[in-house]
Amino acid sequence: MIAQRAQEISPFHVMDILAQAKRLEAQGRDIIHLEVGEPDFDTPQPIIDAGIAALKSAKTHYTPALGLAELREAIANWYQTRYQVAVSANRVVITPGASGALMLVLGALLERDKKVMLADPGYPCNRNIARFVEGQAQLIAVDGSDNYQLTAEHINAHWDDDTTLALVASPSNPTGTVLSRQQLSDLAAAIRAKQGSFVVDEIYHGLTYDGIDTPTVLSVDQNAFVINSFSKFFGMTGWRLGWLVAPEQYVPIMDKLAQNLFLAAPTVSQYAALSAFNSDTLAILAQRRQLFEQRRNTLLPALQSLGLEVKTTPQGAFYIYANCSALLNERSPDSMALCKYWLQKTGVAVTPGNDFGNNLAEQHIRFAYTTHEQRLLEAIERIKKSGN
Numbered sequence: 001m002i003a004q005r006a007q008e009i010s011p012f013h014v015m016d017i018l019a020q021a022k023r024l025e026a027q028g029r030d031i032i033h034l035e036v037g038e039p040d041f042d043t044p045q046p047i048i049d050a051g052i053a054a055l056k057s058a059k060t061h062y063t064p065a066l067g068l069a070e071l072r073e074a075i076a077n078w079y080q081t082r083y084q085v086a087v088s089a090n091r092v093v094i095t096p097g098a099s100g101a102l103m104l105v106l107g108a109l110l111e112r113d114k115k116v117m118l119a120d121p122g123y124p125c126n127r128n129i130a131r132f133v134e135g136q137a138q139l140i141a142v143d144g145s146d147n148y149q150l151t152a153e154h155i156n157a158h159w160d161d162d163t164t165l166a167l168v169a170s171p172s173n174p175t176g177t178v179l180s181r182q183q184l185s186d187l188a189a190a191i192r193a194k195q196g197s198f199v200v201d202e203i204y205h206g207l208t209y210d211g212i213d214t215p216t217v218l219s220v221d222q223n224a225f226v227i228n229s230f231s232k233f234f235g236m237t238g239w240r241l242g243w244l245v246a247p248e249q250y251v252p253i254m255d256k257l258a259q260n261l262f263l264a265a266p267t268v269s270q271y272a273a274l275s276a277f278n279s280d281t282l283a284i285l286a287q288r289r290q291l292f293e294q295r296r297n298t299l300l301p302a303l304q305s306l307g308l309e310v311k312t313t314p315q316g317a318f319y320i321y322a323n324c325s326a327l328l329n330e331r332s333p334d335s336m337a338l339c340k341y342w343l344q345k346t347g348v349a350v351t352p353g354n355d356f357g358n359n360l361a362e363q364h365i366r367f368a369y370t371t372h373e374q375r376l377l378e379a380i381e382r383i384k385k386s387g388n
């Protein structure tokens, strides 16, 4: 018998799209993938080289559950150089991706039947991991008027006796919107007044545009929990490596949970990541960030020219979340149907809104600009020609 908690976790709808895309590719169709939530760039060579060197010198044993001391130190230094924020290496916990960090945080903070407040639309795994630990997701509908982010006003209006923490992502998936220092500070103050915990997923830090400042929440609240990862900015999705910064008094509980849930993050990946902060690597990553910005600058007006509405300009990550109401019709009455129609008719794969929550999900589609500019423009041409 399958446990209720597992049954209640929803699969990603985009998997249907992916399966259909694979079938079409097997028939020889050329599919443009705008549904993929990972950079198309390979891991920077200095990191790969460090990984190979680690393997050659047989770095193949477990590390401590909290992670390699050198990597924890390197991440602490990163906070100093990148954000001018002092973070002790003791507070850094190395995890298998941000996913591992989310499991630690929700496992440690979310009591059975208690609530974690989340923005809807938002990253789907948050509510599923909340369910996995027998807690509840308290979904708050957000839209362009609040930059698709939780605000201090949401905290004050919706926090109830069962709410214990709020989790935000900045930049956000799927909307790419960013919280300013003031907004982070207001959220932190509102949550502190409720005696709750504040968790900020900073996985898309480094991938921001228009020259905006993306402060870490630790610059306004040293008691916040930060989730981050080597997956996106550092281009290491397949290495399964991320981290958590927790207040000092929570580190022993994170250590205990890490020991029991995954023992330690992958050792070779940890050694490889020691090269992630080198100047050579950072120079490669700076160029890639620029390319993502150019792609966003190309794709955004092109989508708008199709009749798709984007309420706030995404300033980070590699996603555009667009309202497709103007393109819905009898044949494609909702975003899922439209995504399937586009894939079949034009070979363009995108993600329907219902992967990100319930709030106007059937009228939204996420476009990931994780492919090069020419292909983005070709996708737009194909959609244009299809007459929707």
Ligand SMILES: Cc1ncc(COP(=O)(O)O)c(C=O)c1O
Pocket (backbone or CB within 6 Å): 037, 096, 097, 098, 099, 100, 123, 169, 172, 173, 201, 203, 228, 229, 230, 231, 237, 241, 242
């Ligand atoms: C907002 C957000 N958080 C966390 C993750 C998990 O990433 P990983 O486990 O690869 O670090 C993702 C992946 O897409 C994401 O978009």
